Amino acid sequence: MSTNLLAATTMTPQILLSGYLGTSDAAVYTCPALSSVKIATAVICNVTTSAATVYIGGVPSGGTAGVSHHSIHAYPLAAGESVSLTPYLGTAAMTAGDFIGGYCGTASAVTLFLTGTVSS
Numbered sequence: 001m002s003t004n005l006l007a008a009t010t011m012t013p014q015i016l017l018s019g020y021l022g023t024s025d026a027a028v029y030t031c032p033a034l035s036s037v038k039i040a041t042a043v044i045c046n047v048t049t050s051a052a053t054v055y056i057g058g059v060p061s062g063g064t065a066g067v068s069h070h071s072i073h074a075y076p077l078a079a080g081e082s083v084s085l086t087p088y089l090g091t092a093a094m095t096a097g098d099f100i101g102g103y104c105g106t107a108s109a110v111t112l113f114l115t116g117t118v119s120s
Contacts, residue, residue, distance in 0.1 A: 009120065010118075010119065010120050011117055011118070011119045012117065012118050012119075013040070013115070013116070013117045014115070014116070014117075014118060015113070015114070015115055016029050016037065016039070016114040016115060016116050016118075017029045017100075017112060017113065017114040018111065018112075018113050018114075019111060019112065020104075020107075020108050020109075020110065020111055020112075021044075021054065021056075021102055021103050021104040021109075021110045021111070021112055022103050022104070022107075023103055023104065023105065023106070023107050024103055025055060025065040025066055025101055025102065025103045026065055026101060026102075026103065027059070027065060027099040027100070027101050028099075028100055028101060028102055028112060029099060029100045029114055030097065030098070030099040031061075031094040031095060031096055031097060031098045031099065032096065032118065032120075033096050033097075034096060034120055035095075035096060035118050035119060035120040036093065036094060036095050036096070036118075036119045036120075037092075037093075037094040037098075037116050037117065037118050037119070038092070038093055038094075038116050038117045038119070039089050039090055039091070039092040039093075039094070039100075039114060039115075039116040040086075040090060040115045040116045040117065041084070041086050041090060041113070041114070041115045041116075042056075042084070042085035042086055042088070042089040042090060042100075042112070042113070042114050043082055043083070043084050043085065043086075043112070043113045044056070044077060044082065044083050044085060044110055044111065044112055044113075045081070045082040045083075045110065045111045045113070046077040046078065046079055046080060046081050046082075046109055046110050047080075047108075047109065047110070047111060048079060048080075048106065048108075048109045049079045049080070050079050050106070050109070051076055051077065051078050051079055052076075052077050052104050052105060052106045052109040052110050053074055053075065053076055053077070053104065053105040053106075054072060054074075054075045054077050054102070054103075054104050054105075054110055055067075055070050055072060055073055055074065055075070055102050055103055055104075056070065056071065056072040056085065056088075056089070056100065056101070056102035056112070057069040057070040057071045057072065057073075057100070057101055057102065058071065058089065058092050058094070058098065058099075058100055058101075059098065059099050059100075059101045060097075060098055061095065061096065061097025061098050061099075062097065065099075065101030065102070066101075069101060070102075071085075071088045071089065072085060072088060072102070077104075077110060089114075100112075100114065
């Protein structure tokens with residue numbers, strides 16, 4: 001699949017992810033096969049009454065989630081706090097197999113909301 005947007009037959013803006021981060025570093029959103037994705041917005045929210053530590057980053061296809069790909073590393077997200085990660089992830093252009101990876105040190109504490117445009 002060409003990642004040339006001029007060759008795309010569909011460009012669909014959508015919610016890519018709305019859910020909790022897990023407690024181990026893993027893919028939370030993966031660019032679909034035969035597609036490319038342009039991340040538009042990214043927001044994390046701590047839905048608990050305690051601080052939580054967050055790790056998030058973009059990983060190229062074939063890569064492994066981990067510290068070498070973190071653009072947000074050990075961020076102390078206060079109780080009830082929401083933070084836009086758009087300055088860090090909002091310009092990400094992903095191709096098939098690329099993924100956003102991340103985790104939180106506390107289970108069911110932090111949600112990640114991603115929007116973007118899927119082209120195929």
